[in-house]
Amino acid sequence: MKELLYNNDEDVITTYGNMIYHIALSKTGTKHDAEDIFQEVFMKYLKKKPKFNNEEHRKAWFIRVTVNCTSSFFTNVFRKKTRNITEDLIFIDKEMQDLSTELHKIPQKYREVIYLFYYEEMSINEIGIALNRKNSTVRTQLTRARSMLKEFMDMEDYYV
Amino acid sequence: MFKDKYKELMDSYKPSEELINRTVKLAKETKQTTSKKAKHKHLRPILIGLCLIVCTTVAYPALAATIKRIYELMYLAPPSVAETFTPVEISHESNGIKLEVVAIDISGNTAKVYFTLQDLIDNRIDKTIDLKDSYNIEGVGTAVCGCEFYGYEEDLKKATFMITITDLDSNDISKSITDNLTFTLKQFSHENQKYGFDESFKIPVNLEYIISDLKGTQEVHANGAGGDYEKYTGRKIFKEKAEAIIQNIAPVSVGIEGFNIIGAGYKDDKLHLQVEVSTGNTLNDCGYLYLRKKGDTKDVICLYNISFSNYEHMPNEDDELFPLRYEEEIFDIPKDELSNYELFGYFIKEGQVIEGNWKVSFPLTFEMSNSDQYQKNITK
Known part of the structure; x- marks a missing residue:
């Protein structure tokens, strides 16, 4: 367990900013929406000032x-019928573009599991706790997501 | 590896410097605003009280007469403010089924919200009801929440569920959640039906009569494969496309709606049998065949099998294609011995899915009927 390492808000924003942005982007599919959620999450953090035991x-x-913010974001009356996905993302190459396109075809709730498992390298148990x-359920969602992304999966990806 | 490609993709996206700076600036401003607000904190209850008195005496009758205008106001207000406008609605009917919040039990950092589902026009609710992941709870902020089956009242055909909301920071939940909670449900289903698991499920067909000349093969993208697939086909699963037979017979039902044998024939002296799953639920519904020599109890399983579908991805709102799933099994049974064998199978069919658009919205502090008494009346 890491002790609390960051005492000022700037350090917290730069440390957790990437993760929050990635989760928001993986669910919404647009930079614009991800930025809105990024700010909303930090505003909640700054206003609530929660106490933590460790990092x-x-x-x-x-x-x-x-x-939670992303889920609310999608059901908000002001959000409906507004934007399309991946309209403002720039890709490194064709393979990345294909991967991004396929990722956005799978249900949102699977995308967050994929992110936490493959990027944050969290275990099934840790993901279950974080997402309640x-x-x-997490295992099933991961399996289904893998099945949908099978073109990009190697055999070893199933055993990580 | 997918993991490496995925990390590379995600690493290419980062919050811009401008966004970080803007957020840091907001953080500083929030600090200052919070300290200013704290100075006037004692004035807030007085101001709120005054506003409430004015509103209830002057505006309430007018609002009551034109309650729809509240919804119009929601479109003018910013999203964060609109949430507080959501009218309290503790029951909602959709597709002839009523969802009703019946009790709220608050204890320390945990709130338990009980709601019922009752079919008003049919008998579509029983004790095998399962909400799966098709519900959503908004307004819980940083708390964690979940929903579980609580009980079933046979006489009323009414199922009860319990939503548990917990503030992990151990704060009083009624104080940490002040906005309206909104619970939405899009669909529910019933327990899966399984065939061939408790006892053998014999398929009422005569194999030697249904087999026919094959019409050729097609390359498909397999969702999965089993047995000695790579050994017999020389193809790598997932890396290369799989080969499946083209439908060569009129659909023969296995005896369960939505499961039909549509391919039966020999290729390279191996028996190929293909089942089409047309239940609409290709994710969870599946079927597997096996053979048994007449008068014998020993099962003859396939050499290998493949599973594929008529679409590459999950069905979603944009898909116009009716999703179909195919299971093909390949057996090592000589053609002249086929009359000695009978066909059996395992089948799983997910329970009926009921769709609707149920939505209730209420504050945690909303006064309900006596929760303790309610809990005693529920058959756990």
């Missing part, structure tokens, strides 16, 4: 709040 606790809080889902 894992703080990280779990940010994941939970980002997922049963381990079996």
Whole structure:
């Protein structure tokens, strides 16, 4: 367990900013929306000033709040019928563009599991706690997501 | 590896310097605003009280007469403010099924919200009901929440569920959640039906009569494969496309709606049998065949099998294609011995899916009927 490492808000924003932005972007698919959620999450953090025991606790809080904010964002009356996905993303190459396109075809709730598992390298159990889902649900969602992304999967990706 | 490609992709996206600077600036401003507000904190209850008195005496009758205008106001207000405008609605009917919040139990950092689902026009609710992941709870802020089946009242055909909301920071939940909670539900289903698991499920067909000349093969993108797939086909699963037979017979039902044998024939002296799953739920519904020699109890399983579908991805709102799933099994049974074998199978069919658009919105502090009494009346 890492002790609390960051005492000022700037350090917290730069440390957790990438993760929050990635989760928001992976769910919304647009930079514009991801930026809105990024700010909303940090505003909640700054206003609420939650107390944490360690950095894992703080990280779990940010994941939970980002997922909640993104879910609310999609059901908000002001959001409906507004934007399309991937309209403002620039890709490194064709393969990356294909991967990004395929990622946005899978359901949102699978995208966050993919991100936490493959990028944050969290275990099924840790993801279950962070997203408040049963381990079996997380495992099923991961399996389904892999099946949908099978073109990009190697055999070893199933055993990581 | 997918992991490396995915990381590379995600690493190419970062919050811009401008966004970070803007957020840091906001953080500083928030600090200053918070300290200014704190000075006038004692004035807030008085001002709120005054506003409430004015509103209830002057505006309430007018608002009550034109309640729809509240919704119009929502479109003028910013999203964060609009949430507080959401009218309290503790029951909602959709597709002939009523969802009703019946009790709220608040204890320390946890709130338990009980709601019921009752079919007003049919018998579509039983004790095997499952909400899956098709519900959403908004307004919980930083708290964690979940929803579980709580009980079923046989006489009323009413199922009860319990939403648990917990503030992990151990704050009083009624103070940490002050906005309206909104619970939405899009669909629910019933327990899966399984065939062939408790006892053998014999398929009422005569194999030697249904087999026919094959019409050729097609390359498909397999969702999965089993047995000695790579050994017999020389192809790598997921890396290379798989080969499946083209439908060569009129659909023969296995005895379960949505499961039909549409391919049966020999290729390279191996028996190919292909089942089409047309239940609409290609994610969870599946079927597997096996053979048994007449008078014998030993199962003859396939050498290998492949699974594929008529679409590459999950069905979603944009898909116009009716999703179909195919399971093909390949057996090592000589053609002249086929009359000695009977066909059996395992099938899983997900329970009926009921769709609707249920939505209730209420504050945690909303006064409900006696929760303790309610809990006693529920059959757990």
